[in-house]
Amino acid sequence: MHQLAQWHETKLGLLVFAIAELLITYGFACLSIDRGNLWWYLLTLIFFIGTVRNFVRLIGKFTDGKR
Numbered sequence: 001m002h003q004l005a006q007w008h009e010t011k012l013g014l015l016v017f018a019i020a021e022l023l024i025t026y027g028f029a030c031l032s033i034d035r036g037n038l039w040w041y042l043l044t045l046i047f048f049i050g051t052v053r054n055f056v057r058l059i060g061k062f063t064d065g066k067r
Helices: 002-008 011-035 038-064
Strands: none
Touching: 002 011, 011 038
């Protein structure tokens, strides 16, 4: 588990996790629109926030590396 956490902090790890969360977000968004259940909307929101967080951290890694 520690190795996964370390890998998640790398540029590639952040990118992979962001794309995976984006795909999961899309799936939950489709379910929430189709079924109209508030739990699906909540899961969509949670994974969307995780996606944005990973992309922001990835952009931060690229901008910090150029200093």
